[in-house]
Amino acid sequence: MSDLVGRVSSAGERVETMTLVCELDRIDPDSGVAALVDGEAVAVFRTYDDQVFALSHYDPFGRANVLARGIVGTRGDVPVVASPLHKQAFDLRTGQCLDDPTVRVASYDVVVREGLVLVGGRRPPSPVTS
């Protein structure tokens, strides 16, 4: 987790302004939950190796707030969630749709602090490289 915190810090964001979403244990490994962050529906994912990611909950293809309910897995080396409506895969790290290069959903800053998941603001469109 330290690198995540470090990454957020280097991006200049302050952890104190983030929204507490839930305990990490509340999210099953390789799954997601929906959270309300500043009035926006955000999907927060935890992968098998305890990394956390946050994307918009809104599926731009199905036009509904459902992405947190998708199946989490990998495509090649990319961690992805598949929309539960029509199965398009989104890169958990960036929100980029792997099945349509012209579509991307918003991604959010997210950290785990003492077992708590905190979600911050929407990231700028160009992805933070990890």
Place this chain on the structure above:
Amino acid sequence: MTEQQHRRRQVVVVGHGMVAHRFVEAAVERGLTETHDITVLGAEARPAYDRVALTSFFERGAKALSLLPSGKYADPRVTLRTGVEVVAVSPRQRIVTLHTGEDLHYDELVLATGSYPFVPPVPGKDLPGVFVYRTIEDLEAIRKAAKRARSGAVIGGGLLGLEAANALSQLGLQTHVVELAPRLMAVQVDAAGGRTLSRHVEQLGLTVHTGAMTEAILGTDRVSGMALKDRKPIDVDLVVFSAGIRPRDSLGRAADLAVAERGGLLVDEHCRTSDEHVYAIGECAAPGGVMYGLVAPGYAMAEVVVDTLLGGGGSFEGADMSTKLKLLGVDVASFGDAHGATEGALELVYADDVAGVYKKLVISGDGRRLLGGVLVGDASAYGVLRPMAASGLPLPENPEDLILPAGGGGAALTLPAEAQVCSCNDVSKGEIEAAVDAGCETAADVTRTTKAGSTCGSCKVQVKKIVEDHFAAQGRVVDRSLCEHFALTRAELFDAVLVHGYRTFDEIVEAHGRGRGCDVCKPTVASILASQINGHVLARENRTLQDTNDAFLANIQCNGTYSVVPRIPGGEITPERLIVIGEVARDFGLYTKITGGQRIDLLGARMEQLPAIWRRLVDAGFESGHAYGKALRTVKSCVGSAWCRYGVQDSVGLAIMLELRYRGLRSPHKLKGGVSGCARECAEARGKDFGVIATEKGWNLYVGGNGGAVPAHAQLLAGDLSTEELVSHLDRFLMYYIRTADRLQRTSTWIDSLEGGLDRVREVVVDDVLGLGTELEAAMATHVDGYFDEWRATLEDPEKLARFVSFVNAPGVPDPSIDFDTTREQIVPTTVDLGAAIPVGAAR
């Protein structure tokens, strides 16, 4: 244009058997109906049916045999009239006269009147209890008479005679076959082959009398026995004549058309009779003076006439009389010059009296070409040998390899592209390969496209092999991997889980896969685990594998809300429970609709409402309907014998029993069942994966039906079952399917994908050839005993319930994007477009 050119020309076809049907099909396909109207006059009450498969009438019924179940052709320019007898033809006036006195004008007349069974002038031939074997009506009469009979005899041990003997034996009669010739199937097989065949037939409990001449059929008011020349008389209650067929050529004879010496209307290579506007095809015709008693030459004649009427130059050049069939469970095949009639021909024989196998190849005098052969007891080489003889391929170095057991020599041979593979429909190997190149993915696709294998089915294995070889030659591998994470098929994965006893996805992907899984393999593994372990689908270790429907035990809809379907077994529901459903829908503001499976769908529930809705439903005695799962959905029923004046069995009771037995059963795809209380089939059971139709004696079980994009009719697996037998067969069938089908493969495509198709399923399920029956039934028993209602169990577990929240950090706040309009007094989703949140085409 003159009036004359405008007028559509009239084609009248007399007869509606298989050949006439093929004529119409070809005429429609090739565009003859663009310029011609076709009127078909059938004497039998029913439209054309598959006479080749006549014996299967007893197990499959008349409907399954029909070549035109709807009773009319889709092309409006074709008119079919059945039950119409043509009594006269007047070629000079170009008129046919019907039994009603009605005259029909024709421009071109096609006679396809077929043949009639020959009954030799034996004393007693007109006694009650004497039958012929030609039409469905004949078989119905035989079946009726067999109920009061103990034994029967078939006069004639040819191809059709053995079919008839098979039928009598199936009807439970002590059966005799009486053949004048010194061996069975004298036309097709030689003396040694005939002996092998006789032994097979006698092992089945039938009595064979060869070289036996029938002197009289005995009896005063009905059949009681038969007198045979120089032998003791035999006691029989029923006699079937199958002593050959004669062309039904009397209409042509009366019209002074030329007739062949041995009967049949003499036709030229275009199948034209001595009158230029009258054609004859099929068994009533004698091209070059020869009558052909097989369907394939008749089909060829039908195509030739269509071609001629279109102005083409097609001609009938004689036909391959090769035959392959399974008679009384014995493979018999004969092809080419089976009797070694060619001058200087050599014979190569393999005989195994112990195994009951006899094979003979007839080879040209120079030893270089295959001329023909006979196969009895094992005809697997027929697919290669027949085209080899027909196309004059050079023999391989060691021709004996072609007939030695397990030689595999046949498989290594390559046929030339022009070799005919399907003789019934004249389809060459090249045409099969072209169909693959044009996009056919499976042998079943090829059969649909080219008709190869669609008539007698004897070349199906060969077609499949050509398709697979062609794929291999192109370097196309039929990739059956589940997904990028598993290089296994679902069936292989199922076995791996069974053998190793895995209980979690992590164990399975570590041992047999790579990566972390996806939306394809995870639900598949979840389904496999559910089929084997019977745990709760929302148990912590496996719930992240579930598709969202299973994950929330409800069906997701387009706006992210869910639908709720309580189980209503068999579609039977009390008024009180109906009221509960109505009250729940009203109180939660849900949209209601009756489903196709005789239950009620409540739509528009927010995810966080699901537990409260189900609390109400469970309290009223409802349980999960599994509408969200790849699982058993419903067993639909008609009202049955309790109320219906036609019903013969309690279809509702059986449907409820079956639905409760298989509820919660997870499977490769959704599963549906149906039970009808009589043959009227009001439950549409044959449109289901398993359908049960009541008979006077019990239940007929049909499998492999479905609706959807590619509808399929279920086929008869077994008939007249007791309820106990039915349940045992169904247990085995469903478990066999669950274990071996691919992901999202419905029962119909699964059956098609098995080598041997429905016959294979019958072998495994009914005959238990794999010895798996007990194991499959035990697996089902484990499921039945372990069943619990997963919605009730969810309501009882706070940890599972905690997942049903709109937002993990704001459980009381409903999703603001969900909203509804009202249409026809009910809610419908409104699209709330949050498009602004999507940076489409964002710069990278």
